Amino acid sequence: MYILGLSSYSHEAGCALVKDGVIRVILEEERFNREKHTWKFPRNAIAACLDYEGITINDIDHFTFFWVPFREVYGNLVHVLKYFPRSLNLLKAPSGSEDLSFFSRVKLMNNAGTRIQDEFQLAKAPKVHFVEHHLCHAASAFYVSPFKEAAILTIDGRGESTSTMMSVGQGKKITKVKEIKTPHSLGHLYASVTDYLGFRPFFDEWKVMGLSAYGKDTYVKDFEDITRFTERGEYRLNLKYFKFHTHGQAAWVSDLFLKKFGPKRDYHDEYEQKHFDIAYALQKIVEKTGVYLARYLESVTGMPNLCMTGGVVLNCLMNKRIIEETDFKDYFIQPIANDAGTTLGSALYYYHHVLEQPRDYLFDTAYWGITYANDEIEKVLRAKGVTYRRSENIAKDTACHIADGKIVGWFQGRMEAGPRALGNRSITVNPARADMKDRLNARVKKREFYRPFAPSVLEEKCSEYFIMPKEQLSPYMILIGDVREEKKSVIPAVTHADGTARVHTVNKDVNPLYWELISEFEKITGVPVLLNTSFNENEPIVCTPEHAVNCFLRTEFDVLAIGDFLAVKS
Ligand SMILES: [Fe+2]
Structure with a gap:
């Protein structure tokens, strides 16, 4: 059974394709239309999802949506009356996005089925199951967690009217405790x-x-x-x-x-x-x-x-x-903690809670995007006139460049879902060099001085460098660790002013090539850590080889490692 979960007309529009309760693809529309946090209908993301899975829109059994528009109408009505007359200003204010008013947004959400029909030329509008926003968030975490039962805490700006929800997950069901x-x-x-x-x-x-x-x-x-x-x-x-x-x-x-x-x-x-x-x-x-x-x-x-x-x-x-x-x-x-994760949550809530289908799936990777074969990549490199060579050992060759102080774009395998680059659409540099943070900022990222860069560390070496809360691993870069006192001078480019780091632990089985890259870097430098930041320059993270090559040519990268190919700027 295929379920397509959608979010749109707020921030982080996107979709998630779930087959029999198992994630197949999760994509955000921003990666395609290149508008950060876009609210627009995720037409490109849906098309890419279907294409990846080799199915058509007609193969989707159920469509789910991350919001119940009528709940918001009711909630807002109560709110406007409570704060009347000053609340009348809300009617003119942007809602969910700078380009949308409240009324137009609710109307668009309500017509999601018609929009799917129009975009994919269906004979009739499919039924869309609307799921409460915070239940979507809760479902996106609980149903893919390793727990049969758990307390669930979801906190965001707001859903229809809820900003924080406490709930309990037991087996197939989620029950609210407090909102x-x-x-x-x-x-x-x-x-x-x-x-x-x-x-x-x-x-x-x-x-x-x-x-x-x-x-x-x-x-x-x-x-x-x-x-x-x-x-x-x-x-x-x-x-x-x-x-x-x-x-x-x-x-x-x-x-x-x-x-x-x-x-x-x-x-x-x-x-x-x-x-x-x-x-x-x-x-x-x-x-x-x-x-x-x-x-x-x-x-x-x-x-x-x-x-x-x-x-x-x-x-x-x-x-x-x-x-x-x-x-x-x-x-x-759940690392896809922003609203992109509610695409998954609405699909899973419908599958487990509503249809009462059993759970037997664990979330153990965030690589739910698109991948590109070497021949597709090579076509782009040729078309863009990039000088490149095929590497026999891309991890080893790239590690040499990183150790040498080069800024490297690393584009491999399936794109990450969620806001973090986790070693498949990443820029990596040598964290042992204190000057690399400023260099990276001056030449590519253009970030403010006070924003830290994160470390990727071999999972088995994590405790040598970081003190993690209750020794938890951080495979999705969603936990802070304290950099061990004696290591602060070893990895200065990823140690923040307060002595912390947003750690990314890399598991050999989950991402063997990225693990290999860090491991090769360790062989040269003795440091099992890389500075890892998202592959982009003030834009959504690159998705396609064309985005990556454009970013490489436009900015002052030194090296692009893309598939098996290596391009080095002279
Ligand atoms: Fe949310």
């Missing part, structure tokens, strides 16, 4: 401060997390007044500090917030210590809230394991604290 509704939202708290600090909400939260490592505890008490806990496992934002609940994305923080913390930073303004301190205070309150929620869930469910996902769970620092400060026996974090 926290917008405007009380950790995701929107983070988005508000992201906007205040001069960045794009829902895009640049990474920057705020990076800034926080340079901050001091000047404003921690103030942020504790902004986010308060109830005794029933809930948190409440002090709405006096915000405007988003009445003005939407047009205005995030209130005059009181500005009075307390000073004027909003413009994107081009110089950084002041205050900005780092505000990011620090925000980060601390988000971590504290995450721990509070997880502990409550632990106490009321008594479940042995915890599954987590949702956009806020991309906050690896919070995840680290949750693991360190709760007593669950084991943890599973």
Whole structure:
């Protein structure tokens, strides 16, 4: 039985193809239309999915969707009445995306079946099963986790109206325990401060997390007044500090917030210590809230394991604290924690919860994208006039270039699903050289100085370099570890200002070629670690050989290792 899960008309539009409860392909539309976090209907992603599997749209048994539009209409109606008349501003504000209003978005979502019919020229519109957003998130983690039963915590900006959900997964069923509704939202708290600090909400939260490592505890008490806990496992934002609940994305923080913390930073303004301190205070309150929620869930469910996902769970620092400060026996974090993961979640929820089909599948890889054969790659290299050679041992040859201080684009196998490059669409450099971070930024990535780069480490060598929370591995780069004191000077390019690193542990069986690359690098340098960042330059991660070659030619890369081919710039 094929189920195609879809997300669209919000951020991270995409699709997931599931066959008999087993993932086949997960793709985001942004990789094809080249618009970061695109909301547009995932026509290209669906077509690529079907093509990869060798089926047509007629072979799909069920279509599922990551949102229930009518639930949002009801939730918003209640919300508008509660905050009337200021809430009337919401009717004019962008919704889910800068290009969409609330009404147009709901209409588009509701007509998802017709859109599939039009795009794929079907005789009639297929029935689409709409699944609640946070149930999609929860399903995307629990059903592919190794646990028969688990507590589930999902935290994001908002779904139809829910921003945080606690639930319990047992066998085929997921049961809600508690929901926290917008405007009380950790995701929107983070988005508000992201906007205040001069960045794009829902895009640049990474920057705020990076800034926080340079901050001091000047404003921690103030942020504790902004986010308060109830005794029933809930948190409440002090709405006096915000405007988003009445003005939407047009205005995030209130005059009181500005009075307390000073004027909003413009994107081009110089950084002041205050900005780092505000990011620090925000980060601390988000971590504290995450721990509070997880502990409550632990106490009321008594479940042995915890599954987590949702956009806020991309906050690896919070995840680290949750693991360190709760007593669950084991943890599973769905790495496709943004809304791209809800495509999978809606399909799995329908398959297991609604159709009551058995579970026997474990999530053990994130390589769910498209792959390209050597002859396809070579055609592109020739067409673009790139000088290249075929390598007999691509891992060994590439490792020599990395050790030599070169910036290398590494394009191999199936593309990763989710926001992280995990060694198949990656740029890698030598982490032992302190100057490589600045060099990489100046020549390719153009990132701000305070944003860290992550290490990929051979799984078996992880504990030599990093102290991981409860010795958890981090195969999907969704956990922070502390760099061991004696290793900070060994891998300076991937050690953040606060002594942490967002670790990617590489397993030999899961990604043998990338493991081989790191291993060859270790033979030359003695260091079983590579700096790993996504293969892109201010754009979605490259998907096709053409994207990769274009990026290589456009930027100041030194080397492109693509399939079995090696191109070296003179
Ligand atoms: Fe979400």
